Each structure stands twice: as C-alpha cells, then as structure tokens.
Amino acid sequence: MIPPDQSTEFVYHMEDVLSLYREPYDSSQPVVCFDEHPYQLVSHVRDPRPAEPGTVAREDYHYRQEETKNLFLASEPLTGWRTVTLKDRRTTEDWVTFMKSIVDEHYPDADCIRVVLDNLNTHKPAAFYEYFDPKEARRLLDQLEFHFTPVHGSWLNMAEIEFNRLQQQCLDRRIPDAATLRQEVAAWEQSLNAADTEIEWRFTSEDARIKLRRLYPTIED
Numbered sequence: 001m002i003p004p005d006q007s008t009e010f011v012y013h014m015e016d017v018l019s020l021y022r023e024p025y026d027s028s029q030p031v032v033c034f035d036e037h038p039y040q041l042v043s044h045v046r047d048p049r050p051a052e053p054g055t056v057a058r059e060d061y062h063y064r065q066e067e068t069k070n071l072f073l074a075s076e077p078l079t080g081w082r083t084v085t086l087k088d089r090r091t092t093e094d095w096v097t098f099m100k101s102i103v104d105e106h107y108p109d110a111d112c113i114r115v116v117l118d119n120l121n122t123h124k125p126a127a128f129y130e131y132f133d134p135k136e137a138r139r140l141l142d143q144l145e146f147h148f149t150p151v152h153g154s155w156l157n158m159a160e161i162e163f164n165r166l167q168q169q170c171l172d173r174r175i176p177d178a179a180t181l182r183q184e185v186a187a188w189e190q191s192l193n194a195a196d197t198e199i200e201w202r203f204t205s206e207d208a209r210i211k212l213r214r215l216y217p218t219i220e221d
Contacts (some may be wrong), residue, residue, distance in 0.1 A: 007215040013150035014212075017116055018205045020147055021158075026080045030110055032102065034074045034117040035159035036090055041066035043176035069178055070187070072098045074106070075162045080196035081114050082162055086178060086184045092122040094130050096140075103143045114146050116157055119148040158199050165192075 003008050020031055043064045070090045075082040083106065087094050099115070107113050117123055125146055128137035149156045170188040175181045209216065 002215060006151065009156065009216055010150040010153060011208075011212075011215055013119070013148055014153055014156060014208060015205050017147055017156050018147055018203065018208060020116065020149055021077075021201050022204060027111075028111045028128060030076050030107060031073050031078065031114045031116065032076050032107075033157055033159035033162070034072070034102075034115055035096075035154075035157055035163055036070055036072045036087075036095075037163055038090070039071055039171060039175075039181065041069060041176060041178065041181065042174040042180060055130050066176060067178070069181060070094075071163075071166075073159055073162055073166070074098075074102055075159050075199070076200065077199035079156045080198040081193055082189060084118075084166070084189050086182050086185065090122065092124060092127045095122050099128075101141055101143060103140055106145075113143055114145045114147060116147045116149065116156050116159070118157060119151060123148070158201060205213050215221050 023031070035116070043066055070087040072085045072087055072094070073082060085098060085101070087098075102115070103110075125141060125144075125148075128141055128180060131137075132140065154160060166188060170184055175184060
C-alpha cells in the first residue's frame with residue numbers, strides 16, 4: 001500500500017520513468033535499467049543421482065547453504081542487451097564502481113546514459129565524490145542521468161523482468177560456488193545477447209492515469 005502522503009511522489013517518479021520508456025531509441029542516449037539481487041549459493045549434501053534408462057534424475061532434499069553473492073544487472077531493453085556482474089557485497093562503493101563500468105566499458109561513446117533504478121539508500125549520485133576524485137566524479141556524473149522508480153514501484157524497473165528471466169532460465173537450481181555461478185550467468189547472458197531478446201513495455205502514463213487514478217490528487221475547479 002502507498003500512504004496518501006506519498007502518492008504524489010509516487011506519481012511523479014512513475015510518470016518520469018514511463019515517459020522515458022516511450023522515447024524512441026537513440027544510441028547516443030541509451031536507456032539502461034539497473035537492479036541488484038542477492039543469491040544464496042546452495043550445495044548438495046549427497047551427490048544427485050543422474051537420469052538413467054527407466055528412471056528420472058533424483059536430488060536429495062537435504063542441502064547445505066553456502067555464502068551469499070550479489071548480482072548486479074544492467075539491461076538496455078530496446079536493443080536486447082544485458083550484462084550481469086557478481087559482487088560480494090551491495091554497498092554504495094560497489095554501485096558506483098558498477099556505474100563506472102557502464103560508462104567506460106559498455107557505453108564509452110554515449111553522450112548521456114539514462115539509468116532507471118530503484119531509489120535505495122546505496123544509490124546516491126553524490127557518493128561518486130566519496131570514491132573518486134572530484135574531476136573523475138564529475139566526468140562520470142556528466143555521462144549519467146538517473147531516473148528513480150518510486151517507493152513501492154520497483155515493478156516499473158524493466159531490470160526486474162530480466163531478473164525474473166534469469167531466475168527461471170538459469171538460477172532456479174542448486175549452484176554450489178561462485179565460480180559455477182559466474183560461469184552459468186555468463187553463458188545465460190551470452191545466449192540472450194546473441195538472440196537480441198528485447199523487452200516490449202506496454203504500460204503508459206495514459207494507462208496509469210486510468211488504472212491508478214486513486215493515486216492522483218484531485219484538482220478542484
């Protein structure tokens with residue numbers, strides 16, 4: 001539920017993101033969606049039994065929880081491109097470092113990279129000055145334009161769709177260690193990028209004004 005006193009803020013950020021999604025593709029100003037999720041590594045207590053003629057594969061229901069890793073994902077929905085990086089933590093330093101890689105490694109020729117992301121306390125543009133010298137921080141921030149989803153509105157971030165796909169196609173099983181996780185995620189990323197799997201977003205501001213009209217303030221004549 002969205003408290004009444006936060007509804008206007010929700011509407012502002014929602015319409016900002018939805019307006020961005022309606023803009024035509026521009027390679028000089030790519031729209032990139034970013035999100036991050038933890039992933040619990042899990043190993044087998046007993047080795048699973050492989051499938052044999054007449055029997056199916058079997059997996060013991062006992063398992064062992066290993067360390068937790070964090071997946072940082074960026075996706076450009078209009079081109080069908082995505083990248084996933086494995087991190088030990090989910091700190092502000094990890095975030096600004098990942099954003100730097102977006103600028104320098106993935107979009108070095110872009111005039112402006114417009115990033116859609118959740119409004120978390122680790123996603124602070126001012127923090128670039130905490131981890132880079134002022135000249136470098138300004139250079140990176142001049143290349144980035146942040147568009148934050150509203151509180152309770154992470155569903156507006158198309159990176160969530162990519163994470164759901166990653167979970168269903170790659171992560172929905174026991175992965176015991178970071179090396180295996182990195183290898184499997186890289187294979188998934190390469191496969192989808194080669195297929196140019198795009199995301200077709202259909203929910204618009206006009207739809208929101210009808211379906212979510214309770215969130216909009218009433219303006220009296």
